[in-house]
Amino acid sequence: MELHITCIPGDGIGPEIIAEAKKVLEKTASVYGHKIIFEDILMGGASIDVHGVPLTEEAVAKAKAADAVLMGSIGGDTTTSPWYKLPPNLRPEAGLLAIRKALNLFANLRPAVLYDELAGACPLKEEISKAGFDMMIMRELTGGLYFGERKTFEENGVMKAVDTLTYDENEIRRIAIKGFDIAMKRRKKVTSVDKANVLDSSRLWRKVVEEVAKDYPEVKLEHMLVDNCAMQLVKDPAQFDVILTENMFGDILSDEASMVTGSIGMLASASLNDSKFGLYEPSHGSAPDIAGKDIANPIATVLSAAMMLRYSFDLDREADAIERAVKQVLTDGYRTGDIYSQGCEKVGCSKMGDLLAERIR
């Protein structure tokens, strides 16, 4: 099979982790008899530096023309990088939001799984880490606060800023359907997370989710307020199967869930539209504090590449091979610094990519 993949290395550690994901994909393609054609595009700060904008129309066209997109991460240090002196619509993150919207990537799947081998890197009590957990965070990605109208203005000599959180019932229904569909393939439980005790948008969310649930009688639905969910994630993560939630709550909760897997460097993600098309990216950002040092963990990006093979290309065997290689490398005792524990061998980003590629079979 010929796979046309557009890559967005991006900023910070982005180019480093994308190089390792490409290495693992190339090895997978050679073992399983496929040909991959990569084309890189600029986005975020890298695009600002060259084109003056975080995303060009040409880059969007190239992403649309591919079978799938694999992304590293974008952005810089938000307190020191000159990119953050630009107007908000010209900053790196505007490029990411724009491509999600342009490709209609409304469903963001973020699997948070604790590997047995990483129980020692999990910051929770031993009895919780020993029991393990395996949840899928289904985050709405093209609506809500990140896409609502916003402005900063002065009123009666006082500075004010407004952000708006809007959802319509169709946006909620389509992500809820994705959440219930995925629950049917898992342990058949959906925890819908909202703030319905305060927000109108959450009350509509809850109503529409209840309606969708009627078509899935086998799936157990529960509602949970987001503040409680943040607490339950560290108290008893094993209770969750599918967490279904809106854009900002999912953004925050998935970073929290990532840390209980050992590190944010382990959390993959797939951003999907209604067809087989997707953009695959780790859940973390560009980690400017460790960029250029060859110490970033590439596993979240490598696992995102596995999700790409599974969801966009139906290459389950190949995706399984990558997931097995990740497990094997951990069993063999290799760790990047973020997941290191005593007795293991500490390796850099590029070495971790080599070790993963060697284990593809």
Ligand SMILES: NC(=O)C1=CN([C@@H]2O[C@H](COP(=O)(O)OP(=O)(O)OC[C@H]3O[C@@H](n4cnc5c(N)ncnc54)[C@H](O)[C@@H]3O)[C@@H](O)[C@H]2O)C=CC1
């Ligand atoms: N999808 C994307 O491209 C995202 C971009 N960002 C952007 O990234 C920039 C930095 O944001 P932060 O809040 O610092 O979040 P971050 O996720 O980049 O980093 C948070 C912490 O996790 C560590 N970390 C992240 N990924 C790692 C990896 N693969 N291996 C080892 N350690 C890792 C970093 O070193 C840092 O200490 C900002 O400009 C932000 O807007 C943030 C989140 C997502």
Ligand SMILES: CC(C)CC(=O)C(=O)O
């Ligand atoms: C720049 C943000 C909108 C991206 C983010 O934090 C995420 O998608 O996790």
Ligand SMILES: [Mg+2]
């Ligand atoms: Mg985030």
